[in-house]
Every structure is written in C-alpha cells, then in structure tokens.
Amino acid sequence: MGRALRDLRAASGKQAKAVARSAVMSPSKLSKIENGVLAPSLIDVERILSALEVSEEVKARLAEVARQAATEATAWRIYRRTGVHKHQNEIRAIEAQTSLMRLFQPACVPGLLQTPEYARAVLGRHGYTDGVLEKMMGARLLRQEVLFEADRTFRFVITESVLRWQLVSPSKMAAQLDKLMSVSRMPNVTLSVVPLAAPMTDLPSSSFVLFDANLVIVEIPHAEVTTSEARDVELYTKKFDGFENVAIGGQEMRALVSRLRDDFLRQQETG
Numbered sequence: 001m002g003r004a005l006r007d008l009r010a011a012s013g014k015q016a017k018a019v020a021r022s023a024v025m026s027p028s029k030l031s032k033i034e035n036g037v038l039a040p041s042l043i044d045v046e047r048i049l050s051a052l053e054v055s056e057e058v059k060a061r062l063a064e065v066a067r068q069a070a071t072e073a074t075a076w077r078i079y080r081r082t083g084v085h086k087h088q089n090e091i092r093a094i095e096a097q098t099s100l101m102r103l104f105q106p107a108c109v110p111g112l113l114q115t116p117e118y119a120r121a122v123l124g125r126h127g128y129t130d131g132v133l134e135k136m137m138g139a140r141l142l143r144q145e146v147l148f149e150a151d152r153t154f155r156f157v158i159t160e161s162v163l164r165w166q167l168v169s170p171s172k173m174a175a176q177l178d179k180l181m182s183v184s185r186m187p188n189v190t191l192s193v194v195p196l197a198a199p200m201t202d203l204p205s206s207s208f209v210l211f212d213a214n215l216v217i218v219e220i221p222h223a224e225v226t227t228s229e230a231r232d233v234e235l236y237t238k239k240f241d242g243f244e245n246v247a248i249g250g251q252e253m254r255a256l257v258s259r260l261r262d263d264f265l266r267q268q269e270t271g
Contacts, residue, residue: 023048042228095112103209106207118168118176151188160195
C-alpha cells in the first residue's frame with residue numbers, strides 16, 4: 001500500500017509536503033507510510049487518496065485493498081501519546097470530505113454541537129493537562145465551522161438522557177440546550193431526540209458516526225473503532241435508522257428541549 005501511494009504521488013507530480021498538508025498529517029508520517037515503515041490506517045489511506053485527487057476508479061481499487069483489513073481499534077491512550085488534538089484535526093479532515101454525516105449519541109451532546117463551556121467539561125473529565133486541554137478545545141470548536149457549509153447535510157440523533165444529564169452548571173446546561181435549538185433550525189441540519197418513553201427496538205450502547213456510506217467510527221470506553229466494511233456500514237446504518245424512526249424532531253423536539261432548558265433555569269434561580 002505504501003509503495004502504491006508513493007507511486008501515485010510521483011505520477012501526480014505533487015510534492016510530499018503538499019500532500020501531507022492536504023491529508024492533515026506530518027510529512028514524516030507520510031514518508032513512513034510511503035516507505036513501508038508505518039502501516040497506514042483506513043483513515044490515512046482515504047485522506048491521502050483524496051489529497052492526490054486520483055480517479056474514482058483508482059480510489060475505489062486502493063480503498064478496497066485497505067478494506068481487507070477494514071476494522072481497526074485504536075486505544076484512547078495511543079491518541080494521548082500522539083496528541084489528541086491532532087486526532088481532532090484528522091476527524092475534521094474526514095468531515096470536510098463528507099456530504100452526509102449521521103451521528104448517534106446516547107451519552108453527551110455531540111462535539112459539533114457543544115458550547116465551549118460544555119466542551120471543556122466533557123474534555124476536562126479525561127485528566128488532560130491545561131495545555132493539552134486548550135489545544136483540544138481549539139481543535140473541537142474549529143471543527144464546528146463545517147456546519148455552515150450549505151452543501152453538506154448533518155443528521156444528529158441523541159437520547160433524552162443527553163439533555164438531562166447535568167455535566168455543567170444549570171445555567172450552562174440551559175445555554176447548551178439553547179444552542180441545540182438554534183442549530184436545529186439550520187437548513188442543512190436535522191436534530192432528533194429519542195424520548196425516554198419511546199418504544200425501543202435496539203439498545204443505545206455506544207455512540208457512532210456514519211460518514212456518507214463509506215466509513216463508520218464507533219466510540220467505546222477504551223478505544224475508537226473504525227470500519228468501512230460494507231456489512232458493518234450497513235449494520236450501523238440500520239441502527240441509526242431505527243433510532244431516528246422512534247425519535248422526535250422539528251417543533252416537537254424543540255418544545256421538549258425548551259421545557260428542559262426552562263427547568264435548568266429555574267434550578268439555577270432557586271439554587
């Protein structure tokens with residue numbers, strides 16, 4: 001794979017630094033991949049091929065080779081060692097190449113929809129140093145700019161428990177819920193909430209993101225699992241559709257969020 005990517009870059013006439021920059025990785029990492037020192041991840045291959053602007057035929061052929069070892073699990077401790085903010089930038093690069101993103105989150109407000117205060121509380125629970133936390137915050141908030149690209153579509157499904165779990169003070173929770181209602185009115189964003197009383201046909205065991213119909217990233221407590229195996233993508237597509245089908249959206253969703261926002265404001269007033 002490394003040799004094939006190197007040959008493609010040479011044929012394109014692109015400089016290694018330019019390809020690395022477009023693929024959101026260091027030139028040294030690209031060099032290690034091209035020389036077979038480092039095995040590229042599925043995400044690495046996708047980003048490099050996009051940076052090389054190869055034909056769809058070539059991209060499909062090499063992507064299929066990468067999919068032969070399609071499922072990868074990377075422990076969060078690995079990202080800590082290599083720089084968690086760098087991984088945020090990697091995810092940002094994937095989001096920038098995605099036309100339709102579908103995300104299910106049963107634990108907390110999705111990163112793309114978080115207020116700075118809420119994001120700090122979520123990230124701060126992982127014991128990062130102040131310097132690492134600031135880099136993480138900057139990378140996460142920068143990712144939110146993709147929401148304003150009108151040619152992309154975002155479908156978020158969260159559970160009602162996400163709206164109720166108080167991860168920050170009542171006033172900050174109210175501000176977070178206000179942001180959810182505001183973002184839900186964007187023409188390219190759909191936000192749905194699975195009510196606690198909804199009849200469940202599946203278990204909301206983990207959060208996951210579908211990038212078009214090509215890639216799935218699943219978050220579990222100790223690792224992040226990445227797969228583009230067709231059967232896995234189909235499995236998570238069905239799971240997403242199942243949760244979305246029992247969720248509420250539009251004005252009904254905003255009415256629920258508004259009620260919970262008001263509850264937090266009253267809680268703040270009464271201390």
